[in-house]
Amino acid sequence: MIRSNVLSRQKRVVLRRAGSIDPYNIEEYIAEDGYFALGQALGEMTPEGVLEAIKDSGLQGRGGAGFPTGLKWSFVAQQSAEKTRYIICNADESEPGTFKDRLIMEGDPHAVLEGMALAGYAVGANEGWIYIRGEYEMSRDILERAVSQAEELNLLGDDIFGSGFSFHIHVHAGAGAYVCGEETALLESLEGKRGVPRIRPPYPTVRGFRGQPTVVNNVETLANVAPIILNGSEWFRAIGTARSPGTKVYSILGDVNVTGLVETPMGTTLREIIELHGGGMKGGKAFKAAQTGGASGTIIPAEMLDVPLDFASMRESGAGLGSGALLICDEDTDMVDLAYVLMRFFENESCGKCTPCRVGTAQMLEALDRLRRGTARRADLERLEEIAKYVQVSSFCGLGQAAPVPILTALRYFREEFESRLRD
Amino acid sequence: MEEVLAATDRVIDAHKADRETLVEILREVNDENGHLTRDDLQRIAERTNLPLSEVYSVASFYSLISLEPLGRHVIRLCQDAPCHVAGGREVREALEHELGIPFGETTVDEQWSLLTTSCIGACAVGPVMMVDNDIFGNLTPEKAREIIARYREADVQDVTPTPQGG
Numbered sequence: 001m002i003r004s005n006v007l008s009r010q011k012r013v014v015l016r017r018a019g020s021i022d023p024y025n026i027e028e029y030i031a032e033d034g035y036f037a038l039g040q041a042l043g044e045m046t047p048e049g050v051l052e053a054i055k056d057s058g059l060q061g062r063g064g065a066g067f068p069t070g071l072k073w074s075f076v077a078q079q080s081a082e083k084t085r086y087i088i089c090n091a092d093e094s095e096p097g098t099f100k101d102r103l104i105m106e107g108d109p110h111a112v113l114e115g116m117a118l119a120g121y122a123v124g125a126n127e128g129w130i131y132i133r134g135e136y137e138m139s140r141d142i143l144e145r146a147v148s149q150a151e152e153l154n155l156l157g158d159d160i161f162g163s164g165f166s167f168h169i170h171v172h173a174g175a176g177a178y179v180c181g182e183e184t185a186l187l188e189s190l191e192g193k194r195g196v197p198r199i200r201p202p203y204p205t206v207r208g209f210r211g212q213p214t215v216v217n218n219v220e221t222l223a224n225v226a227p228i229i230l231n232g233s234e235w236f237r238a239i240g241t242a243r244s245p246g247t248k249v250y251s252i253l254g255d256v257n258v259t260g261l262v263e264t265p266m267g268t269t270l271r272e273i274i275e276l277h278g279g280g281m282k283g284g285k286a287f288k289a290a291q292t293g294g295a296s297g298t299i300i301p302a303e304m305l306d307v308p309l310d311f312a313s314m315r316e317s318g319a320g321l322g323s324g325a326l327l328i329c330d331e332d333t334d335m336v337d338l339a340y341v342l343m344r345f346f347e348n349e350s351c352g353k354c355t356p357c358r359v360g361t362a363q364m365l366e367a368l369d370r371l372r373r374g375t376a377r378r379a380d381l382e383r384l385e386e387i388a389k390y391v392q393v394s395s396f397c398g399l400g401q402a403a404p405v406p407i408l409t410a411l412r413y414f415r416e417e418f419e420s421r422l423r424d
Numbered sequence: 425m426e427e428v429l430a431a432t433d434r435v436i437d438a439h440k441a442d443r444e445t446l447v448e449i450l451r452e453v454n455d456e457n458g459h460l461t462r463d464d465l466q467r468i469a470e471r472t473n474l475p476l477s478e479v480y481s482v483a484s485f486y487s488l489i490s491l492e493p494l495g496r497h498v499i500r501l502c503q504d505a506p507c508h509v510a511g512g513r514e515v516r517e518a519l520e521h522e523l524g525i526p527f528g529e530t531t532v533d534e535q536w537s538l539l540t541t542s543c544i545g546a547c548a549v550g551p552v553m554m555v556d557n558d559i560f561g562n563l564t565p566e567k568a569r570e571i572i573a574r575y576r577e578a579d580v581q582d583v584t585p586t587p588q589g590g
Contacts, residue, residue, distance in 0.1 A: 093545060094542060094545075096505055096506060096542065096543035096547070098547075099546060099547055099548070133545075134451065135488070135545070135554070173451070174488075175450065175451045175488045176487030176489070177485060177487065178542055190444075191443065192442075192443045192444040192446035192447050193443075193482060251548065253510075253547050254509055255509075259547075291505070295543075325547075327509070329509065333509065338509070341504070341505050342505055345503075345504050345505070345542060
């Protein structure tokens, strides 16, 4: 009863089977239209047709950046025919506050595998890799079993359904490094090296895994592929907003009554998510701020509770949707302490390759520590803001570029709270 | 020496032992032995045809690979924002007090190592910690102390306690 109430307010596309089927049993997936999209694609559609359907759907990458998936695929598809291509599923989910990919993989693993096979067919790849973070042992176990069950039924492997198309999937576990979620660092790590980012361009779509054209897609993105092929791109575009079609999976955390995952159409507002899905603010306290998109996300105030949560609207408001983590903070939250804890994460996870990020995160952490302890002067705050801007524009990869975002946005909306902690 | 490295060789034998499998080999030897010794790194370097410096460089990069011996049990407490605001700081203090060591160290009797970790993807039940490979959520200082007590008790009886998520 409670479950049906909770679900009736959601729109479940990628989570529609999670929790209702046995992830260890491929037959339960097949019984709910599993591998029908792959069968339909291989039997009735050309690779170009699959690619067009994904392009037409307007699907955007769900890892955080919101890049059009069909466009990314087309970059790989148009590479010279002699080149080996790869499909890589970025399952190195480690953005603090984010656990959607883990629950998709553990609840409905074949949805990810089927999406990868469809991507492979569309771009001419016969090999896929799932790079899964080292701490996610259960996800790895479930995916490995799913791959072998699918191979037994020839839903993966050589000459799938007798179509002539072959697709093999390998599951690879990481060894603990947040930066490996950055796609070029992920590729380095998959090749057995330190997970430090590569210079871009060339982008992975041109020179990726083993130097070959590579699609790197997030778990949630891939889980959207089979439903689009099965139901059509028009069906998908009817969900969500015109500029960001489809649903988004959010993790709601912090000072709300109900924490957890919800899937709603793109464009739902933060207020609706807190009230309808989060059960309202805990203890009836007032909303103060939310951090959207994980540790690297923006901190937004109450005035932005009614901004539609989709990639374009958020960007226009100077905020980001990111991975879909929503950390809700009530009136008692100490923003300086929060900024400190967030910077501690980046200081710890900076890979050390470039100076702005390696040194800048340490300097920002030190300044925030002084602010937190009440020993900072006005000049320290000015310096903190200056360093934050430098690090944002001059860091080598997304990690360093995003690390100052929480501080800069917290300062934009809660400056007086930082100033109230100064000694002078 | 050869006997000491038998487990390391077994792991290497199971792989192609090339550049691409280096991280997997390092991690599996680490999981087998608890950490990697200089001799392990040397052997892996020889058999993968990579310089020792390169093998060391890769091994030192990843947080799940340790170049120092750790305790019988390794606690990894998440210290990121969602766990922090849910009461993680109090749990942190309780763990340090209970084990008598600060984070980053191992007890003198080599039973416990106390480490922090970045987010482990169980934020809805924060604060969260991993004890070896098991995840415990909804922690309070009291619950954290109880979990340690259960492991201590189980060690005496030589059984593994069952984790409880909520």
